[in-house]
Amino acid sequence: MKNLPYIVFSFLMLCALCTSISSYHRTEYMIAQDVNQALKQVLVKMPDNVVTTDTIRCYRSCLTIAELKDTAGIAMRTVRKDGRWETKMVAEANCNFATTFMMSDQKASGSLLFIGILWLLGSLWYVRKNKPELIVQGLAYGGIVFHDDKFMTVSGEEIRLTPMQHSLLEMFITTDSHTLSKQEICDQLWPKKPDASDTLYTLIKRIKPIIETHSTLKIESDRGKSYSLKLK
Incomplete structure (x- = not known):
């Protein structure tokens, strides 16, 4: 916990x-x-x-x-x-x-206070000690870490995503520019669908608040032609 x-x-x-x-x-x-x-x-x-x-x-x-x-x-x-x-x-x-x-x-109260402070300091030290390991092991960007096929915050909290949201975020994270064209996303996620524009719009709309809640990132649209994962 x-x-x-x-x-x-x-x-x-x-x-x-x-x-x-x-x-x-x-x-x-x-x-x-x-x-x-x-x-x-x-x-x-x-x-x-x-x-x-x-x-x-x-x-x-x-x-x-x-x-x-x-x-x-x-x-x-x-x-x-x-x-x-x-x-x-x-x-x-x-x-x-x-x-x-x-x-x-x-x-008695002073002893409990002292123990509580020691516990808090020890917990903070443990979190700080293990945070760099998570970042080193995984691919990190804007407060999101992609490691072992999971998305997490730098504190180790797993970000819950649907399979489609997971695939989209993985594309953004693993792309060097963190920018994807609309056609590129549609071809990757819905290769057999002639026109997936509405489906992509809905997916982007639903994943935006998740990304913004757990990181310092946001998704920006370039006239509907491409989408970029950028720092706020």
Whole structure:
């Protein structure tokens, strides 16, 4: 499967992203748990419901996560409870995204990211290493390689053609000038047909988009007398 390297890379990147997000949310939960337990201890030791310097100092000493000791604080918030408003202490970690991310364990996601990058680089190297061999072995022109009676792109993807399309493209590729007269094509492809003009027109019409999709080539007509396979 030519898309297998990209599928594996995408899967590894998705796993790395999911692992990273999971670790981040787990760290957020741990931070919330830590500041809340520290606040509970403060309320037991200082039940006056007043925030002072000593309250903050006591609060931070109860924190178990070292990174929070310089940022965490206590705020007074007015909340509605049982139909009436009241003021209560609320623990705040004061951590932005970057701080929380740095605190989270990203080793697993980092490893997956590293493996994914190595896989992608290895796959690209393999493709580049084998591409010249394909070109050397076959007859190449404008991004199309004719090798072992098959037409392929330089990346090794086979170009699907009908037998008649295959014969026509082979004539274009193997001719030095890549130009064929209308009569030459008709004599080669339909030797027993008196007038194959309409058949040739239909064949050219149908093969044009195939060639343009898989290469940097196009078919040009010279007043209906001849056809040329040229670079775009």
